[in-house]
Amino acid sequence: MTTGLRYVYAVCRPFSAPLQSQLTGVGGVPPRLLHHHGLVAVVSTVPERHFAEEPLRAHLEDLDWLTETARAHQQVIDALTTVTTPLPLRLATVFRDDSAVRVMMEAREEYFRQTLDRLEGRVEWGVKVYTDAEPGESGEPERAPAKAASGRDYLRRRRDTFRAREDAWQKAEAFATRLHETLCERAEDARLHAPQNPALSGAAGRNVLNAAYLVPRDHSEEFVELVDRTKDEASGMRVELTGPWAAYSFVGDVVGAAGDEENGEGDLP
Amino acid sequence: MTTPSRLPDAYGNGGGANLADILERVLDKGVVIAGDIRINLLDIELLTIKLRLIVASVDKAKEMGIDWWETDPALSSSARREELARRDGDARHEELARENAELRARLAALESGRTREGS
Numbered sequence: 001m002t003t004g005l006r007y008v009y010a011v012c013r014p015f016s017a018p019l020q021s022q023l024t025g026v027g028g029v030p031p032r033l034l035h036h037h038g039l040v041a042v043v044s045t046v047p048e049r050h051f052a053e054e055p056l057r058a059h060l061e062d063l064d065w066l067t068e069t070a071r072a073h074q075q076v077i078d079a080l081t082t083v084t085t086p087l088p089l090r091l092a093t094v095f096r097d098d099s100a101v102r103v104m105m106e107a108r109e110e111y112f113r114q115t116l117d118r119l120e121g122r123v124e125w126g127v128k129v130y131t132d133a134e135p136g137e138s139g140e141p142e143r144a145p146a147k148a149a150s151g152r153d154y155l156r157r158r159r160d161t162f163r164a165r166e167d168a169w170q171k172a173e174a175f176a177t178r179l180h181e182t183l184c185e186r187a188e189d190a191r192l193h194a195p196q197n198p199a200l201s202g203a204a205g206r207n208v209l210n211a212a213y214l215v216p217r218d219h220s221e222e223f224v225e226l227v228d229r230t231k232d233e234a235s236g237m238r239v240e241l242t243g244p245w246a247a248y249s250f251v252g253d254v255v256g257a258a259g260d261e262e263n264g265e266g267d268l269p
Numbered sequence: 270m271t272t273p274s275r276l277p278d279a280y281g282n283g284g285g286a287n288l289a290d291i292l293e294r295v296l297d298k299g300v301v302i303a304g305d306i307r308i309n310l311l312d313i314e315l316l317t318i319k320l321r322l323i324v325a326s327v328d329k330a331k332e333m334g335i336d337w338w339e340t341d342p343a344l345s346s347s348a349r350r351e352e353l354a355r356r357d358g359d360a361r362h363e364e365l366a367r368e369n370a371e372l373r374a375r376l377a378a379l380e381s382g383r384t385r386e387g388s
Contacts (some may be wrong), residue, residue: 008302067288070295077295090299104302115300126290193293201289242290248298 004045005052006095009076010086010246011105011112012040013120017083026072036102039112042080043101051094060092081246085119087112088246111254119251123220123244125213127183127227128196130205130238131172169208172237176209179230179239186223187213191249205238212249220244 007026014035025031025044034041049055059065073091080086095101105112148154184190195207215223224241231239 066292070288070291073295074291088294088299090297090301091295093299093302108302196289196293201287203287203289242287245294248294251298251300254300254302 004047006043006097006101007046008089008093008095008101009042009073010080010088012080012084012086013116014040015084020079023079025076026069031076034098034101036105037109039105041101041105042076056092077246081244085121086246087115087251088248108254115251119247121217122214122247123217124247124249125215125223125241125243126245127211128207128240129176129179129209130203130207131168132205132236168236172208175234175237180209180211183213186226187215189214189250214247214250
């Protein structure tokens with residue numbers, strides 16, 4: 001009989017509020033709490049046939065599987081965010097057993113404590129700005145019914161289209177910069193992410209700002225209102241707010257931080 | 270209904286959240302921790318997936334006539350340009366290397382032409 005592997009969602013400080021009773025994680029299994037050294041790892045057992053090295057490699061090539069797993073992961077982190085301040089781990093962080101999770105927690109204890117202190121009571125809000133769908137994107141102007149009367153006409157038309165885009169782009173850029181500055185004043189920290197690819201996100205228009213803001217819970221309402229207000233100012237643009245997220249964008253990288261890459265549990269039985 | 274420290278209602282989070290947003294955070298932003306199942310492998314795999322998603326979507330975007338990133342010099346503010354550059358670094362390196370090689374070849378051709386003329 002195999003006992004399965006341990007999937008770790010997040011590390012938290014101990015918390016008293018109960019998790020949603022019907023909360024499930026990866027594979028439909030409810031997560032449980034593993035207390036160690038005054039920290040809590042939120043884990044669930046996952047089958048080796050899916051999460052051992054080889055199957056995982058194969059699964060990660062499968063967009064459907066990836067989607068489902070990412071949503072399950074996020075669902076647990078989301079539930080944790082409502083009751084405590086989790087330090088979210090990256091998708092598919094898997095250990096052999098509980099004791100391997102404990103070893104990991106000990107090795108990175110200091111980092112976890114520092115980061116949890118820094119994030120305590122904060123959440124992340126995502127703000128994106130899009131330009132309204134550009135005329136060129138639908139392919140319409142390319143197939144404009146009236147043919148250009150001359151080469152000069154054609155070139156003029158192309159130049160006009162280009163200029164219109166350029167203007168819209170500059171306006172959006174200025175708006176996004178201003179918005180970012182305003183939001184930074186209300187946030188404790190901010191990160192600029194790469195603009196999302198429209199084909200991937202399925203969002204219309206061009207993504208000109210994709211930012212994350214670290215905001216104290218208590219100030220969240222204010223922050224949300226601030227973003228909501230700017231929506232009215234943005235003509236020809238769309239402002240999108242997502243959150244509250246766990247502070248994904250503000251947790252950094254811990255590989256090597258503990259100076260302990262080999263945790264002594266590496267040998268497979 | 271005044272629950273203390275209640276957060277504003279989730280905006281597009283939870284079940285309805287955009288998949289791109291979830292993947293962006295869950296794949297990209299959470300803490301990376303070396304596990305006893307080799308996480309290094311995972312890092313590479315995750316990168317591969319991301320690359321694949323991007324490549325796939327770029328092709329699709331081009332089909333749809335969105336090719337501004339090729340022609341638009343005002344692509345982004347410097348911060349975002351850096352981000353992009355980081356992401357596209359490899360592809361761009363390749364392209365630059367190719368361009369470099371091409372220019373060198375052309376220069377060599379020109380120079381050999383000139384020396385022939387000069388002598």
